[in-house]
Amino acid sequence: MSGRCIIVDDSQVSAMVAWGCAKAAGLETRVAHSCAEFRTIYPEFLPDIVISDIVMPDEDGLDVLRFLWSVEAKARIILVSANEPKYLELAQRLGESHGLTIAATFQKPFDLDIVRNTLQSVTD
Numbered sequence: 001m002s003g004r005c006i007i008v009d010d011s012q013v014s015a016m017v018a019w020g021c022a023k024a025a026g027l028e029t030r031v032a033h034s035c036a037e038f039r040t041i042y043p044e045f046l047p048d049i050v051i052s053d054i055v056m057p058d059e060d061g062l063d064v065l066r067f068l069w070s071v072e073a074k075a076r077i078i079l080v081s082a083n084e085p086k087y088l089e090l091a092q093r094l095g096e097s098h099g100l101t102i103a104a105t106f107q108k109p110f111d112l113d114i115v116r117n118t119l120q121s122v123t124d
Contacts, residue, residue, distance in 0.1 A: 002026055002027070002028070002123075003026070003027050003028070003047075003048040003049060003123045004027065004028045004029075004030075004045060004046065004047040004048050004049070005022045005027040005028070005029045005030070005047050005048065005049040005050070005051065005119075006029070006030050006031075006032060006038060006041055006042065006045060006047040006049075006050050006051070007019055007022065007029065007030070007031045007032070007050075007051045007052075008032045008033075008034075008035065008037075008038045008050065008051070008052040008053060008056075008061070008064050009031070009033065009051075009052070009053040009056070009080070010033055010034065010053065010056040010057060011053070012033070014053065014080070014082075014108060015031045015033065016031075017110075017112070018051050018080070018115070019031055020112075021112060021115045021116045021119060022049075022051070022119060024116050025116055025119035025120050025123060026120075026123070027048075027049065027119065027123065030045055030047075034056065034058065034059065035056070035058070035059035035060070035063045035064050035067070036058075036059065038050075038052075038064055038067070039067055042067070042071075043071075047075050048075055048076065048123065049075055049076050049077070049078065049103070049119065049122060049123065050064070050068065050073075050075045050076075050077045050078070051077075051078045051079075051080065052064045052065075052077065052078070052079055052080070053080050053081060053108075054079055054080070054081040054083065054087050054088065054091050055081055055082070055083050055087065061079060061081070061091060062091060062094065065077070065091065065094060065095045065098070065100060068095075068100055069095070069098035069099060069100055072099075073100065074101070075101070076101045076102075076103040076122050077095060077100055077101060077102050077103060078102075078103055078104045078105070078106065078115075078118065078119075078122075079091050079092060079095075079102060079104075079105045079106070080105070080106045080107075080108055080110065081105075081107065081108060082107070082108035082109075085107055088105040088106075088107065089105075091105075092105055103118070103122045104118045104122070106118075
């Protein structure tokens with residue numbers, strides 16, 4: 001399996017857990033700890049998958065989604081959050097209403113096997 005993945009998460013620990021899952025799924029992976037860093041990495045890396053936290057300081061996961069629909073991204077998106085599940089639902093609906101492919105949502109802390117299996121199925 002191959003593909004490219006960018007993880008957007010302000011938490012170093014959560015980003016590294018997601019990075020480990022992506023690497024285990026055979027994905028070439030980059031990590032951005034802010035939306036601004038993501039916007040810098042995105043055009044040169046052009047990921048197949050974006051894993052984004054929803055609640056982050058300054059700009060958040062909704063800003064990641066706004067950027068993705070502004071560039072008409074074809075990447076599959078996985079949304080994660082440690083906050084209310086309602087945030088994930090709303091973010092998923094918002095992204096889908098703008099033509100983005102939301103492949104999955106996960107509540108933190110997430111089950112590593114489920115995330116790895118989801119990444120493998122999304123990239124097959």
